[in-house]
Amino acid sequence: MKSKKNIVLIGMMGSGKSSIGKILSKKLNVSFIDIDRKIEEVESLSISDIFKKNGEKYFRKIEEKISLKYLKSENNVISLGGGGFINSSIRKLCQKTCLSFWLNWKNETIINRIYKSKKRPVVIKLTKDKINSLIKERSKIYELSNYKINCDKLDKDQIINRILDIYENK
Ligand code: S3P
Numbered sequence: 001m002k003s004k005k006n007i008v009l010i011g012m013m014g015s016g017k018s019s020i021g022k023i024l025s026k027k028l029n030v031s032f033i034d035i036d037r038k039i040e041e042v043e044s045l046s047i048s049d050i051f052k053k054n055g056e057k058y059f060r061k062i063e064e065k066i067s068l069k070y071l072k073s074e075n076n077v078i079s080l081g082g083g084g085f086i087n088s089s090i091r092k093l094c095q096k097t098c099l100s101f102w103l104n105w106k107n108e109t110i111i112n113r114i115y116k117s118k119k120r121p122v123v124i125k126l127t128k129d130k131i132n133s134l135i136k137e138r139s140k141i142y143e144l145s146n147y148k149i150n151c152d153k154l155d156k157d158q159i160i161n162r163i164l165d166i167y168e169n170k
Pocket residue numbers: 011012013014017036047080081082083084119120121122
């Protein structure tokens with residue numbers, strides 16, 4: 001990696017942050033930090049069970065703490081949870097110290113991927129219309145990232161290469 005800034009991947013659940021992040025980090029020979037997995041490690045529970053046992057408010061507190069901790073590191077690829085960048089403290093630190101990439105997809109692509117998913121407590125009970133509204137609302141904030149990658153017409157390698165191109169030419 002040329003610069004020491006972290007690459008941070010943001011976007012809705014189902015946007016591929018984890019799978020893209022893993023490959024990207026291998027290409028750059030740096031560590032990959034998946035914030036959801038770190039939260040699960042610390043709590044010794046799955047994300048769904050954290051929501052079930054302690055509720056969303058508790059999850060958001062842990063998410064903030066863990067995200068801020070890893071965003072202070074350098075030279076990593078980090079995948080935030082879909083709600084991470086919505087938190088203003090997390091977002092501000094990202095904007096200050098990292099290069100953020102929004103993996104943007106058409107709403108219907110995301111909805112088809114996450115509708116009724118048991119692993120996604122935020123949307124499990126939402127109708128397609130409600131998920132659509134959530135995406136619209138969050139997109140206004142995701143827009144505040146450094147780069148928006150429109151992914152629908154790209155394959156995985158093309159998405160990764162686009163991020164690498166931007167990063168390496170910084
Ligand atoms: C959430 C997204 C999830 C996870 C939690 C809440 C959200 O992460 O952090 O279920 O609010 O969008 P992924 O985006 O990695 O699925």
